[in-house]
Amino acid sequence: MTVTIDAQPGPFTFEPSKTALIVIDMQRDFIEPGGFGESLGNDVSLLAEIVPTVAALIDHARRSGWLVVHTRESHAADLSDCPPAKRLRGAPNARIGDDGPMGRILIRGEPGNAIVDALEPAAGEIVIDKPGKGAFYATHLGSELAERQITHLVFAGVTTEVCVQTSMREANDRGYDCLLIEDATASYFPAFRQATLDMVRSQGGIVGWTAPLSALTQSRAQA
Numbered sequence: 001m002t003v004t005i006d007a008q009p010g011p012f013t014f015e016p017s018k019t020a021l022i023v024i025d026m027q028r029d030f031i032e033p034g035g036f037g038e039s040l041g042n043d044v045s046l047l048a049e050i051v052p053t054v055a056a057l058i059d060h061a062r063r064s065g066w067l068v069v070h071t072r073e074s075h076a077a078d079l080s081d082c083p084p085a086k087r088l089r090g091a092p093n094a095r096i097g098d099d100g101p102m103g104r105i106l107i108r109g110e111p112g113n114a115i116v117d118a119l120e121p122a123a124g125e126i127v128i129d130k131p132g133k134g135a136f137y138a139t140h141l142g143s144e145l146a147e148r149q150i151t152h153l154v155f156a157g158v159t160t161e162v163c164v165q166t167s168m169r170e171a172n173d174r175g176y177d178c179l180l181i182e183d184a185t186a187s188y189f190p191a192f193r194q195a196t197l198d199m200v201r202s203q204g205g206i207v208g209w210t211a212p213l214s215a216l217t218q219s220r221a222q223a
């Protein structure tokens, strides 16, 4: 059974049993005040707006029998997986590992590092802790997907031009067909979100496809 949906730059066809939803970094550290996103000087309210759409997408994936994967950008408490170049970059008001209102910034297990309550992973879903912007770098994501013979990836999450785009490019280079759900991704910079959607699907889909959630929910399977 395959499903074909209206996407850009053209139809996106996939087999649900070989498809995974990859929800990137829908964490309090990026979405709520007092976390990593705000420490970098960003207005985090723009990101919270997509939570209901991401919840609907996760619900669609679960009902459609896709593998569901959640990622968290996070570091070990001793920062052994955080390159000094990452920690020292820029002039944030608090650096990775510093104390903040939601615990230590971007540290695994701290309250701020959790996925937001509305999108809590279900039992049996895969949760990937990633020290980089890409979901494949220094993680077991590639082996989890290979074990299950996954060929198609549907992406959502934050931020569009940083961790979502980096992960999509890593996936594209590994041979996956990738679809980004337009209204289930957000950036602190709306123009960067739009530019990312445009560049992903340019040149005949150089990185992948994009479509709104409605294109998925209105799709029909073919035998």
Ligand code: TIU
Binding pocket: 024, 025, 030, 037, 040, 073, 133, 158, 159, 160, 162, 163, 164, 188
């Ligand atoms: N700063 C920013 O836009 N994003 C990140 O640091 N990480 C993710 O995108 N998850």
